[in-house]
Amino acid sequence: MALLEVKNLDVRFAVRGGDLTALRGISFSLDKGERLGLVGESGAGKSVAAFSILNLIAKPGYIAGGQILFEGKDLAAMSERELRKIRGNRIAMIFQDPMMTLNPVLTIGTQMVEAILAHRKISKKEARAIALDRLQKVQIPSPEKRLDQYPHELSGGMRQRVIIAIALLLDPEVIIADEPTTALDVTIQAEIMDLLLNLCEQENVALMLITHDLGVVSQVTQRMLVMYSGRIIEQGPTRDIIDNAQHPYTVGLISALPQMGEPGARLFQIPGSMPSLKNVPTGCPFHPRCDYATDQCRQAMPDYVHAGNVDVACFEVSKRMEQEKHMQEERS
Amino acid sequence: MTTATVSRWDRFRESFFWYSFKRDKVAILSFVVLLLMVLAAVFAPMLAPADPYDLAQIDIMNSELPPAGLDGADPAFPLGTDAQGRDLLSTILYGTRVSLMIGFGAVLLQSILGVLFGLMAGYLGGKVDAVLMRIADVQLSFSTLMVAIIVGAVFKASFGNLMFGEIAIYMLIFIIGVAEWPQIARTVRASVLAEKKKEYVDAAKVMGFGTPRIMFRHILPNTLSPIFVIGTVQIANAIISEAALSFLGLGMPETQPSLGSLIKSGFDFIQSGSWWITLIPGLVLVVLVLVINLLGDWLRDVMNPRLYKG
Numbered sequence: 001m002a003l004l005e006v007k008n009l010d011v012r013f014a015v016r017g018g019d020l021t022a023l024r025g026i027s028f029s030l031d032k033g034e035r036l037g038l039v040g041e042s043g044a045g046k047s048v049a050a051f052s053i054l055n056l057i058a059k060p061g062y063i064a065g066g067q068i069l070f071e072g073k074d075l076a077a078m079s080e081r082e083l084r085k086i087r088g089n090r091i092a093m094i095f096q097d098p099m100m101t102l103n104p105v106l107t108i109g110t111q112m113v114e115a116i117l118a119h120r121k122i123s124k125k126e127a128r129a130i131a132l133d134r135l136q137k138v139q140i141p142s143p144e145k146r147l148d149q150y151p152h153e154l155s156g157g158m159r160q161r162v163i164i165a166i167a168l169l170l171d172p173e174v175i176i177a178d179e180p181t182t183a184l185d186v187t188i189q190a191e192i193m194d195l196l197l198n199l200c201e202q203e204n205v206a207l208m209l210i211t212h213d214l215g216v217v218s219q220v221t222q223r224m225l226v227m228y229s230g231r232i233i234e235q236g237p238t239r240d241i242i243d244n245a246q247h248p249y250t251v252g253l254i255s256a257l258p259q260m261g262e263p264g265a266r267l268f269q270i271p272g273s274m275p276s277l278k279n280v281p282t283g284c285p286f287h288p289r290c291d292y293a294t295d296q297c298r299q300a301m302p303d304y305v306h307a308g309n310v311d312v313a314c315f316e317v318s319k320r321m322e323q324e325k326h327m328q329e330e331r332s
Numbered sequence: 333m334t335t336a337t338v339s340r341w342d343r344f345r346e347s348f349f350w351y352s353f354k355r356d357k358v359a360i361l362s363f364v365v366l367l368l369m370v371l372a373a374v375f376a377p378m379l380a381p382a383d384p385y386d387l388a389q390i391d392i393m394n395s396e397l398p399p400a401g402l403d404g405a406d407p408a409f410p411l412g413t414d415a416q417g418r419d420l421l422s423t424i425l426y427g428t429r430v431s432l433m434i435g436f437g438a439v440l441l442q443s444i445l446g447v448l449f450g451l452m453a454g455y456l457g458g459k460v461d462a463v464l465m466r467i468a469d470v471q472l473s474f475s476t477l478m479v480a481i482i483v484g485a486v487f488k489a490s491f492g493n494l495m496f497g498e499i500a501i502y503m504l505i506f507i508i509g510v511a512e513w514p515q516i517a518r519t520v521r522a523s524v525l526a527e528k529k530k531e532y533v534d535a536a537k538v539m540g541f542g543t544p545r546i547m548f549r550h551i552l553p554n555t556l557s558p559i560f561v562i563g564t565v566q567i568a569n570a571i572i573s574e575a576a577l578s579f580l581g582l583g584m585p586e587t588q589p590s591l592g593s594l595i596k597s598g599f600d601f602i603q604s605g606s607w608w609i610t611l612i613p614g615l616v617l618v619v620l621v622l623v624i625n626l627l628g629d630w631l632r633d634v635m636n637p638r639l640y641k642g
Contacts, residue, residue, distance in 0.1 A: 056538065084542060100532060103554070114541075
């Protein structure tokens with residue numbers, strides 16, 4: 001059984017004039033110790049998915065359907081009290097901006113000790129020892145000193161290390177990292193990503209990495225999901241998708257990477273932009289931007305097809321596969 | 333433990349707060365004056381030459397003696413005496429004590445109510461917010477003095493004059509505290525609305541903290557600066573409200589006078605030439621309120637990051 005399994009998750013936002021659907025029946029699973037990447041443009045629903053997993057979607061958002069099974073128990077149907085035992089304890093989360101995630105008026109030590117004591121019945125001294133141990137694990141210089149410092153006394157990179165240390169405090173099974181390095185400068189990004197990767201390997205923690213950086217995803221994760229307009233349009237092993245993307249959107253994303261082009265050449269870009277939730281196109285939501293769009297794409301939502309190890313939701317891909325099948329049959 | 337206190341003290345000395353205090357002459361002067369007045373009030377029983385509450389020490393023959401330096405002054409009474417022969421210096425010291433107690437007490441009560449309701453309204457939102465803020469609106473639409481006059485009159489009628497004297501100070505704290513809580517609640521609510529959208533609140537939820545803990549431990553400390561600013565100004569307001577009530581005869585009784593009731597007691601004799609009974613406590617009141625307001629202004633400048641002048 002997978003450690004975390006999301007089945008047909010539907011998340012909507014109740015706004016004036018009806019519901020907006022932010023996630024449309026997304027399904028995926030995460031095994032123990034596995035590293036999963038979740039990519040997509042801004043507005044694809046990546047962060048909504050992350051918050052929904054902890055059942056923390058803020059009003060007016062709500063989970064309209066589906067299940068979030070963590071060790072077989074449905075988080076979507078759990079009471080707030082039970083959920084609190086899981087949040088931070090079994091599933092931890094790392095946010096994008098380390099400047100904002102730490103409470104500015106409490107010392108690092110206070111925040112860490114408080115997080116431990118919220119879940120464990122141990123003395124303050126023991127909690128402090130655990131906090132110190134985690135700060136050492138994230139390789140912060142002079143960790144004892146940091147415990148008594150306030151967030152504003154640390155640099156951005158150090159703060160993100162503290163946040164990773166906080167995520168590791170209670171030995172969680174899953175860490176959800178929502179763009180953990182976006183707010184840092186490039187040299188520190190690589191350091192923090194390496195650190196996170198190493199720690200997850202050492203502690204056998206499953207990592208769900210949300211990012212729009214395909215480079216990071218290809219280095220860190222084993223499997224990946226590509227999201228577009230609240231749907232997963234392609235999922236499978238990271239290598240397969242990066243090397244041989246099927247969905248026209250994923251192909252576009254990969255060729256839009258700056259290092260893919262010739263020096264001096266214009267960068268590739270996918271024309272148009274992600275539809276807003278208020279007017280999602282009928283059929284496949286990507287069709288207005290897709291070179292292969294047909295009438296079928298405009299009318300119906302494509303189902304998932306297996307293309308090798310990868311699941312793709314695209315009519316063009318399924319057509320191509322049928323043609324290949326035909327050709328093979330004719331040849332034999 | 334000593335190392336921690338030393339580092340805290342060092343931290344304070346390096347802070348912007350201390351830096352800007354050192355550079356602001358008005359703030360230093362106001363603080364020194366306020367500190368002296370508070371100390372004088374706190375140690376009034378030791379400093380005052382006489383005990384104005386002790387009827388045995390009062391001699392009616394000493395009534396309406398002028399302050400030192402004027403004709404007919406008695407060196408035993410440096411600021412003169414009031415109409416009942418009480419030493420004015422002692423009475424002012426005790427009166428400042430009463431005024432300050434009411435000021436701080438009322439603001440403490442206001443802050444407790446205001447912070448509690450403001451936090452709840454801001455953080456929980458929805459119906460809780462709507463109900464609490466409408467109560468606040470209704471409360472603010474009555475003037476503090478009007479409410480105080482009604483409540484005071486009811487108290488006076490139901491407890492009788494003698495009993496009223498004993499509970500007057502608590503009643504004034506209660507009235508002024510309850511009448512003014514919406515000021516603080518609104519300020520708190522506004523800052524909570526801004527704070528609760530910040531990521532550290534999401535992070536706290538993700539860590540599995542409960543709502544009360546997030547409210548009081550994580551959001552409240554981040555909203556303290558506006559509470560300090562408005563609280564300081566509210567102390568001055570509470571002292572003025574108390575003085576106004578006492579002047580109208582609805583505040584402290586003349587047997588335990590506050591600055592307001594002293595001014596009032598002297599007001600009856602101002603026509604007969606005994607101006608000092610009103611003027612001197614009046615000056616003390618003005619100085620007290622002025623320094624608190626000046627300190628409040630300075631606090632507002634320091635604690636509002638948008639007003640940093642580089």
